[in-house]
Structures are given as structure tokens and as C-alpha cells.
Amino acid sequence: MQQINQALTAGYAAFQRGAFDEARRHLEDIDHVKAIHLLGLVEKNAGDTAAAARLFERAAELDPQDPEIANNRAALARQNGDVALAESEFRRALAINPTFRQASTGLGRLLIDTERWQEALELYEPLVAADSGDVVLRYGLATAILNLGRTEEAADLFDALIREGNEQAEIRFMRGRARLELNEVDAALEDLVASHVAQPSNFTLRALASTYWMQRNERAFLDLLEHSARVPELAVTTAEIFRQSGDPQKALDVLAGAREVARLPAEGWSVAATAHVDLGEAREAEAAARACLDDNPADRLIIGSLLTSLLMQGKAEEAMPIIRRMRESEPDGQHWIAYEATALRLMGSERYRELVDLDRFVRPYELPVPDGFETIEDFNAAFLEALEPWHQYETHPLDQSLRDGSQTPRDLTTIDDPVIQAFYRALDVPIRQYMADVGSGDDHPLTARNTGDYRIAGAWSVRLHGGGRHVNHVHPEGWISSAYYVAVPDEARNDAEHAGCIKFAEPPFATVPPTPPEKWIRPRAGVLVLFPSFLWHGTQPIHDGSVRVTAPFDAVPA
Structure with a gap:
């Protein structure tokens, strides 16, 4: 045992100094x-995360009651993406040691x-109650509260x-x-x-660029990028922002520069592929996607x-096996x-008409x-x-489907306004009628999820003006999507070219x-259109300069 203790002491000292080869020499032959x-x-x-994972697994087998081993194994698994x-x-x-702070914060x-x-909130609330001075715990609690829509409370924290x-x-x-959600844009900036100055990240870059863009602050937007x-x-995120702002060629230029410095990550090839799609270059898009698919088959x-x-x-026949695989792994x-x-x-x-029964x-x-x-x-x-x-911004968000319009920055269901809340109460009747009208049944992805109940999973408002439209899109996380018309321009009421109309089944490419x-x-005005979230949908542009205001939402089964 003395020999083991000496090896542990020497190995730990070397580990602390960053002398990893020396630490290995002290430890690798000790079966303890x-x-x-x-x-x-x-x-x-x-x-060497693969070797670390094997060693942590072996240690956990030898001593399943050591919370330190469990915590370190968990932290590595989180780092490796094994949720x-x-x-x-x-x-x-935490089951072994309920007061183990590292495990609590890691979870x-x-x-x-x-x-x-909600699970994060339930974890953090008692922890903060027990230690109200812990900054990390309070930050976690405030983050959970913000993302649950309790914006004012989170801002106070x-x-x-x-x-x-x-x-x-x-x-x-x-x-x-x-502060952005509270419409306090200057303070938010x-x-x-x-x-961003203290710790530049893709998150801060995207938030700043999006805010400058929606303010039409072109100089600040371009300087930042x-x-x-x-x-x-930051190069890949920068390229994606250029693409979303309508400049796919600039996105490709940024990615080309990044490739001269380092190997392009998977998300970079994805941005490149999408930029080629935007340019109508299908073969180049396919080549970019395939460039890293072997290394990232599940991306x-x-x-x-x-x-x-x-x-x-x-190449629909070539695409179909890939689609079937993804439908099996993510049926919703x-x-x-x-x-x-x-x-x-x-x-x-013929299956198309069964799936898309408009x-x-x-x-x-x-x-x-x-x-x-x-x-x-x-x-x-x-x-x-x-x-x-709530329509403070001059133009649309970078990552949404609308063009030439504005979108509210916050989930409207969380706003304490009697008129806004009256709208969401009134929706219950038509949503339930829709669920009854489409029915239930396991033979279709819409009806298979019809439990007879629902919850709103995101609600916002869009204001389109001259030239405003929605590009074709779907709502990936939804089930039932919608458009409620609050105000409709005169042009949309009788225009032969479908100005302001919503259209279905046309892909965005x-x-x-x-x-x-x-x-x-x-x-x-006063009409609510309900449809499956998987349907491609968009709108024709408005030309006469008047506005079209909608209050869309997504619903999911409850």
C-alpha cells in the first residue's frame, strides 16, 4: 500500500505541473x-478523451460509490456530447452525495x-435557497427563469x-x-x-450582429463582421451571418479565408453548402455537404x-433513403x-397526396x-x-423567414397585457376544432400526434410592409402552425397576383x-389559418407600402 501511495503522490504532483508523461509513468502500472x-x-x-473515458469507466466499475469518479466521468461525457x-x-x-456542488452545477x-x-429551474431553486451567495448557482437559476419566459424576474436577478x-x-x-426581450435595446447593446469585448464568442457575435442588423445600423454591422x-x-458564424444578410458570396469568401488558417469544421461546410444553395449552385452545394459527411454522418x-x-x-430517389433514415431517427x-x-x-x-392533403x-x-x-x-x-x-426594430431578424418587416423579440404569451392574453384564450376554440377536424390516426405524422390536447410552444407577431414577405419555410419544432391576421393591407384583399397571400407546398429552393x-x-383580418408545421409555407410580397400584421404561434401535443 505504501508503494501505491507513493505512486499516487508522485503522479498527482506531476499531473499538477502538467507533466503528463511523467504522471503516466508513475500511474499506468498501478492496478488500484x-x-x-x-x-x-x-x-x-x-x-486523449477516448483513453480517459475507458479509465473512468474502469474506475467506476471498481468503486461505484465514489462520487468524484461519477462526476468526472459525467463531465467528460458532457464534453464528448454523450448527454x-x-x-x-x-x-x-448526487445520489451518493446530495450536497456535491460540482455534480449539481454540472447537471x-x-x-x-x-x-x-423547467428541470433546470427545479434543480437550481433549492440550491440557491440553501446558498444564496453562490454566484454560479444564481446565474444558472436566472438563465433558466429567462428561458421560461419570466423575463422581468430574470433581469432583476x-x-x-x-x-x-x-x-x-x-x-x-x-x-x-x-434587456432585448424587455425592449430596452440601448441598454442591451x-x-x-x-x-463581446471581454470574451468574444459566437453567441455574443450573433446577438450583436442581429441587433445591429435589425436597427439598420449598417456601419456597426459591417465593422463587427x-x-x-x-x-x-468566429469565422464560421461570421460567414453564416453574411449569408443570412443576403450575401452568400461573401460567406464563401470568409470560409475560404478560414480554410487557409485551419481545417474547416463541419458547421463550416454546412454554411458553405447553404450558401451555394442560395446562389443556385446545386452541384457545389452537394460537394460541400459530402466533403465532411463521412466524418460527421449524424450532423x-x-x-x-x-x-x-x-x-x-x-435526385429524389437518391435522397429518399437518407430521408427515411432521418424520419426513423426523428419521427417528429x-x-x-x-x-x-x-x-x-x-x-x-401517390403517397405525396396522402402526406400533403392540403x-x-x-x-x-x-x-x-x-x-x-x-x-x-x-x-x-x-x-x-x-x-x-413590441415592433421596435427597423427590419427582420437574420435567422427568421420574414423579409422587409419586423418581428417581436419575445414570446407574446409571457407578456402581461390583458389584450394580448385575451387573444391566446380565444385561440382555444379554433385549435380544438382543428384537432377534431383533422382527426387522429397512426398513418400520418400530423394525426399520429393528436392527443386531443395541446400547448402553445412559441408565439410572436410579424409586421410586413412594402415588399414584405415570408420566404418558404417550415417550423422544425412545431406540430400545428398558424397565421392570425390582425391587420391586412387593401392590396391583399383583391390583388390578382396574390399579394400578401399565404402559399403552401413550395420548397425554399x-x-x-x-x-x-x-x-x-x-x-x-380576424381569420386564423391552421396547418401542419411540416408544410412549406411562405407569402407573396406586399407592394403598396401598407402593413400586414399577423400573430403566428406553434402548438405541440400536450
């Missing part, structure tokens, strides 16, 4: 759980990474942290996000700039780019259903007059007034043969 565990830490810090193992090991560490970060906000001198980049960034294009860690963005490029070239993934529909249409399959699944409803109003016209006038303060829209619905 502590030596194996420490050697796992050595390999993790030396960058299931990470969660299991964090929870095992909290995992829940936040995977956007499980971030304010308190910063007043106490905790001005870390992450805290400033999250307060900036909260102060936080976002401070965060020109600088970030020269930072290797959803790359797979989506590959499918788009194949369908653009009329709305974008995979959309790709399947387009492939079936190109193949002339008369059955696309339905308009009159919104019942909300409580407290005499007519739907009275309500729409009040609703328009309630939405007006040109195909061979062409796949034009198959259904149009003319907008009318």
Missing part, C-alpha cells in the same frame, strides 16, 4: 482504483445545454449579480438578452458589447444541406417530413370575439395597439422539375 481514476484525469487533460451518460453519472454522483449546465429549462460586482462576460451577455472574419474561432445541418442539393438536381422532425414530401412530389408518388390539413377559422370586446374589429384594433410597442405552390389563402 485511485490510480486508474487519476490516470483518467491525466489523459483528459492531455487531450445520456453525462446525466446518468451526474445523478449517480445544471447539462440541463441548460439541452434546453430543459442578473441586475443583482452585476450590482454585487459580478460582471463576468456570461452574466453581461444574459442580461443583454433579457451596452451589455452585449461589454460581453469584418473584424470577426479575421478571428478563426443534421449537413444532412439537410445534402438533401436540399439532391432535390435541387431532381418537421423538416424531414418536408423533405420527404418534396421527394415524393418529384417522384410522382384541403384536409390547411384550414381557416374565424377567431371567436375575445372576452371584453363587442366585435372582432374592436379586438383587432386593440390588439394592434398592444403589439405596436428551386427543384427539377419545378414544384410551385399548390394552395393559396387570401388574408382577412
Whole structure:
């Protein structure tokens, strides 16, 4: 035992100095759980995560009651993207030692990474109650609260942290996000700039660029991107922002520069493929997608780019096996259903009409007059007034489907306004009618999820003006999507060219043969259109300079 202790002491000292080869020499021949565990830490810090994973697994087998081993194994699994193992090991560490702070914070970060906000809240609340001075725990709690839509409460928590001198980049960034949702744009920019200067990241870059863009602050937008294009860690996000702003060639130029410095990561090839799609270069898009598919066979963005490029070239039969694989792995993934529909249409399959039954699944409803109003016209006038303060921006977000318009920055269901809340109460009748009208049944991806109940999973407002439109898109995380018309321009009421109308079944990329829209619905104030989230949908531009205001939402089964 003395020999083991001496080896552990020497190995740990070498590990602390970063002398990993020396640490290995002291530890690798010692068949003891502590030596194996420490050697796992050595390999993790030396960058050999595969060896570290094997060593942590062996240590856990030898001593399943050691919370340190479970926690370190969990942290490595989280780093490697193995969410299931990470969660299991964090929870095992906490079952052994419920007060183990590292395991608590590790699990909290995992829940936040995977956007499980309610679970994160339930984890952090008692921890903060027990230790109200812990900055990391309070930050985690505030982050969960913000993402649950309790924006005012989250902003207060971030304010308190910063007043106490905790001005870390992450805290400033999250307060900036909260301030954006509260329409405090100038104050939000102060936080976002401070965060980006202190610790530049893809998150701060995207938030800053998007805000400058929506303000039409072209100089600040371009200055930010020109600088970030020269930072290797930010180049891919910079390229994607250029692409989203309507400059796919500039995106490709940035990626070409990045490739001269380092190997392009998978997301970079995905951006390149999408930029080629935007330029109508289907073969180049396919080549970019295939360039890293072997190394990243499960990357959803790359797979989506590959499918788009194949369908653009009329290669539906080649795309279909990939689509089937993705449909099996993610049966509720709305974008995979959309790709399947387009492939079936190109193949002339009868199954297309079963999947895309537009008369059955696309339905308009009159919104019942909300409580407290005499007519739907009275309500729409009040609703328009309630939405007006939330349409502060000059133009559309970078990462959304609208063009030449604005979108509210916050989930409207979280806004404490009686008129806005009256709208969401009034939706219950038509949503339930829609579920009854389309029915249930295992033979279709819409009806198979019909439980007879629902919840709103995102709600916003869009204001389109002269030239405004939605490019064709789907809602990947939805089930039922919608368009409620609050205000409709005169042009949309009788224009023969479908100005302002919503259209269905036309993909956002040109195909061979062409796949034009198959259904149009003319907008009318007071009408709610409901349809499956997997349907490609967009709108025709408005030309006369007047505005079209909608209040869309997504619903998912409850």
C-alpha cells in the first residue's frame, strides 16, 4: 500500500505541473482504483478523451460509490456530447452525495445545454435557497427563469449579480438578452458589447450582429463582421451571418479565408453548402455537404444541406433513403417530413397526396370575439395597439423567414397585457376544432400526434410592409402552425397576383422539375389559418407600402 501511495503522490504532483508523461509513468502500472481514476484525469487533460473515458469507466466499475469518479466521468461525457451518460453519472454522483456542488452545477449546465429549462429551474431553486451567495448557482437559476419566459424576474436577478460586482462576460451577455426581450435595446447593446469585448464568442457575435442588423445600423454591422472574419474561432458564424444578410458570396469568401488558417469544421461546410444553395449552385452545394459527411454522418445541418442539393438536381430517389433514415431517427422532425414530401412530389408518388392533403390539413377559422370586446374589429384594433410597442426594430431578424418587416423579440404569451392574453384564450376554440377536424390516426405524422390536447410552444407577431414577405419555410419544432391576421393591407384583399397571400407546398429552393405552390389563402383580418408545421409555407410580397400584421404561434401535443 505504501508503494501505491507513493505512486499516487508522485503522479498527482506531476499531473499538477502538467507533466503528463511523467504522471503516466508513475500511474499506468498501478492496478488500484485511485490510480486508474487519476490516470483518467491525466489523459483528459492531455487531450486523449477516448483513453480517459475507458479509465473512468474502469474506475467506476471498481468503486461505484465514489462520487468524484461519477462526476468526472459525467463531465467528460458532457464534453464528448454523450448527454445520456453525462446525466446518468451526474445523478449517480448526487445520489451518493446530495450536497456535491460540482455534480449539481454540472447537471445544471447539462440541463441548460439541452434546453430543459423547467428541470433546470427545479434543480437550481433549492440550491440557491440553501446558498444564496453562490454566484454560479444564481446565474444558472436566472438563465433558466429567462428561458421560461419570466423575463422581468430574470433581469432583476442578473441586475443583482452585476450590482454585487459580478460582471463576468456570461452574466453581461444574459442580461443583454433579457434587456432585448424587455425592449430596452440601448441598454442591451451596452451589455452585449461589454460581453463581446471581454470574451468574444459566437453567441455574443450573433446577438450583436442581429441587433445591429435589425436597427439598420449598417456601419456597426459591417465593422463587427469584418473584424470577426479575421478571428478563426468566429469565422464560421461570421460567414453564416453574411449569408443570412443576403450575401452568400461573401460567406464563401470568409470560409475560404478560414480554410487557409485551419481545417474547416463541419458547421463550416454546412454554411458553405447553404450558401451555394442560395446562389443556385446545386452541384457545389452537394460537394460541400459530402466533403465532411463521412466524418460527421449524424450532423443534421449537413444532412439537410445534402438533401436540399439532391432535390435541387431532381435526385429524389437518391435522397429518399437518407430521408427515411432521418424520419426513423426523428419521427417528429418537421423538416424531414418536408423533405420527404418534396421527394415524393418529384417522384410522382401517390403517397405525396396522402402526406400533403392540403384541403384536409390547411384550414381557416374565424377567431371567436375575445372576452371584453363587442366585435372582432374592436379586438383587432386593440390588439394592434398592444403589439405596436413590441415592433421596435427597423427590419427582420437574420435567422427568421420574414423579409422587409419586423418581428417581436419575445414570446407574446409571457407578456402581461390583458389584450394580448385575451387573444391566446380565444385561440382555444379554433385549435380544438382543428384537432377534431383533422382527426387522429397512426398513418400520418400530423394525426399520429393528436392527443386531443395541446400547448402553445412559441408565439410572436410579424409586421410586413412594402415588399414584405415570408420566404418558404417550415417550423422544425412545431406540430400545428398558424397565421392570425390582425391587420391586412387593401392590396391583399383583391390583388390578382396574390399579394400578401399565404402559399403552401413550395420548397425554399428551386427543384427539377419545378414544384410551385399548390394552395393559396387570401388574408382577412380576424381569420386564423391552421396547418401542419411540416408544410412549406411562405407569402407573396406586399407592394403598396401598407402593413400586414399577423400573430403566428406553434402548438405541440400536450
